[in-house]
Every structure is written in structure tokens, then in C-alpha cells.
Amino acid sequence: MPIILAIETSAELASCALLTGEHVLARESSGVRTHSQSVLPMVQELLAAANLTLSQVDAIAFGAGPGSFTGVRTACGVAQGLAYGANLPVLPLVTLEAMAEACRARTGALDVLAVLDARMGEVYWAQYKYDNGWREVVAPALSAAPDVTPLPADGLRACGNGLREYADSFAGKAFAQDALPDIVPHARELALLAVAALAAG
Numbered sequence: 001m002p003i004i005l006a007i008e009t010s011a012e013l014a015s016c017a018l019l020t021g022e023h024v025l026a027r028e029s030s031g032v033r034t035h036s037q038s039v040l041p042m043v044q045e046l047l048a049a050a051n052l053t054l055s056q057v058d059a060i061a062f063g064a065g066p067g068s069f070t071g072v073r074t075a076c077g078v079a080q081g082l083a084y085g086a087n088l089p090v091l092p093l094v095t096l097e098a099m100a101e102a103c104r105a106r107t108g109a110l111d112v113l114a115v116l117d118a119r120m121g122e123v124y125w126a127q128y129k130y131d132n133g134w135r136e137v138v139a140p141a142l143s144a145a146p147d148v149t150p151l152p153a154d155g156l157r158a159c160g161n162g163l164r165e166y167a168d169s170f171a172g173k174a175f176a177q178d179a180l181p182d183i184v185p186h187a188r189e190l191a192l193l194a195v196a197a198l199a200a201g
Contacts, residue, residue: 003052006060007060007078008186009075010068011071011095028042035070060090061187062076064095065094066124091197094140096114096160099160100126101134105189109155110131111127112157113148116185125140126139145166158180159180160180167181
């Protein structure tokens with residue numbers, strides 16, 4: 001298994017994770033205004049906890065959106081800076097797919113609708129199906145909350161803070177039953193998804 005460092009700052013929760021073998025170490029910090037100040041200290045904490053240096057990492061993954069423009073730019077800039085200095089590959093990964101992975105880990109769901117708050121009455125959303133890896137059923141899109149229209153799927157589970165922020169828009173919709181509104185993009189899932197991304201080049 002490769003050693004992967006992952007950085008995620010596209011939403012209100014900033015997180016970093018370090019995958020070493022079967023183990024994932026993670027740190028997180030809430031509050032958008034602190035993202036730029038908190039990421040590097042979290043990276044340093046993780047490397048110290050694993051007794052590793054940056055040069056021993058195989059790749060750096062980051063949440064490339066959709067999400068907050070400033071947040072995505074922060075993760076991208078930090079990942080590029082660290083990778084350039086250590087001559088490491090960079091893996092830009094989709095935040096909504098990371099949310100789908102978190103939903104699968106918690107519920108075992110193989111069909112997932114991820115809905116992330118985009119502010120001003122809009123959400124980022126995508127639908128995924130898991131079969132030895134995630135496949136897009138509906139590609140990531142930006143739309144008004146009432147316009148989220150997933151394709152029919154048995155056992156479809158919905159997740160993401162957009163479901164909570166615009167609860168009135170989703171009330172009564174079948175896919176919103178048993179939803180997991182507390183799931184947001186996290187570096188832990190990015191690190192896991194990065195293994196296949198790195199293997200695929």
C-alpha cells in the first residue's frame with residue numbers, strides 16, 4: 001500500500017489524513033477562516049505521529065471540488081507546494097465522491113447521492129454506484145436544491161449537509177428518507193480513494 005497524504009478544505013471542516021498501510025491517521029479543524037492557518041500544522045502533526053518525513057510519502061491528494069472556491073484553492077496550493085518541494089505526484093479528487101465513500105463506510109450503501117451546500121439556495125450534487133470502485137451515475141452538478149433529481153436506484157442513500165440546509169426542498173422526497181446530513185468532504189476518504197487514483201496513473 002502506498003503512503004498517501006490527503007488535504008481537504010472545500011467546506012467548513014478542514015481535514016488532513018495520512019494513509020500508511022491499512023491505517024489512516026486524521027486531523028480536522030472547523031471554521032473556514034482558519035483553513036489556511038491550520039493545514040500545515042495538521043500535516044506536520046500527522047507526519048510526526050507516523051514517524052515519517054514528507055519525502056517518504058508516495059503522493060499527495062487534495063479535494064479539488066466542487067466546494068468553496070477559496071477552500072479548494074487553499075488545498076490545491078498547499079498540495080502543490082508540498083509536492084513540488086518533495087517531488088511527489090499530486091492527485092486531485094472529487095469531494096462528492098469522498099462523501100459517497102463516507103456514506104458507504106457507514107451504511108454499506110452501494111448507490112449514493114451526495115449533496116453539498118453551495119450557499120444561496122444551491123447545492124453541488126452527484127450520484128454514484130459502487131462496484132469495486134465508484135462510478136458516476138450523474139456527474140457533479142450545481143443546481144437549486146429543488147432541482148436535484150437522482151436516477152432511480154434500489155437502496156439509494158443520500159448524504160451531505162445540503163440536505164440539512166435545504167430540508168424544506170427535500171421534504172417528502174424518497175431519497176431523503178434515512179439521509180445522512182452530517183457527512184461532508186473529509187481527507188480520510190480522499191486518502192482511501194487516492195490509492196486507486198495513484199495506481200491508475
